Amino acid sequence: MKKIKVLALVCLMFAGFGTIKSYAHCEIPCGIYDDAARVKMMYEHIQTIEKSMKMIVELSAAEKPDYNQLVRWVNNKEEHAKKLQEIATQYFMFQRVKLSDDPVMKAKNMKQLELLHKICVYAMKAKQSTNLEVIKNLNDTVHDFDHAYFSKDEHKH
Template sequence: MKKMNKLFSLLMIMSVLTITGFKAKAHCEIPCGIYGDSVRIALIYEDIETIEKSMNKINTLSDQDSPDYNQLVRWVMNKEEHAKKIQEIVSQYFLHQRIKIVSADDDAAYLKYTKQLELLHHIAVFAMKSKQSTDLSIIDTLREKVHAFEHAYFGDEH
């Protein structure tokens, strides 16, 4: 009887996960040791490029005498989605898993640590700002901060 209860419980959990559309994500904070740091940076740059294209399309569509609101909404949603992806990489990948807490006693390591935190915070904030606007200067700042983070994270030889 206990075996049947366990099986029933497992089936119920699986059903709920299926119904709610639960999706497993890669790098779910399990220390698997499989990391693609440079891939994540490339993804952020790709997301920035997509946000920039979305901003340009939104501006173009908004300037038309008779805007296609359906397309306008789609470009806004696209921009939001890619900004959120940047925020997830910054938070879930780099802050939660890759940037290790260091002691303030080690001056050099602590300086590097705080610089990385500062840059990641800027990236997350400017990703948020890209959701709120179509100001292309935000894109320039995002690129600058990602470039600076690359050097702070990988070193100057990267």
């Protein structure tokens, strides 16, 4: 009986290690949204990805590369690109770009969805390389989304 309890406890412990944390905003909907803060976060993730890319290039070029630091910067780049994709999809696509039958709103939504898709694709490309052109594309696309999403009255950053 004691072996079964120990085995059950070990299984529960390992089950906890296999869980995936989600950092996305809720889908209740809770009604607590700060769209401008999310756009600002997108720019911050891009800056972090850029710094990571530069550090990867610098560390890789060293006579004796510090592989531990190199791996950490690669993981950092990957993590922030993923967070950028999560904001674009989980937050904006799934919760903030609303379905509408109004032709004007549909056109606005299509433009926003196109830009969000581009952000996700460029974030994917950032995971795949250290090409700083991707950073320019990300910054330009987030800028375009920022202006397509917020009306002139709402645009405060």
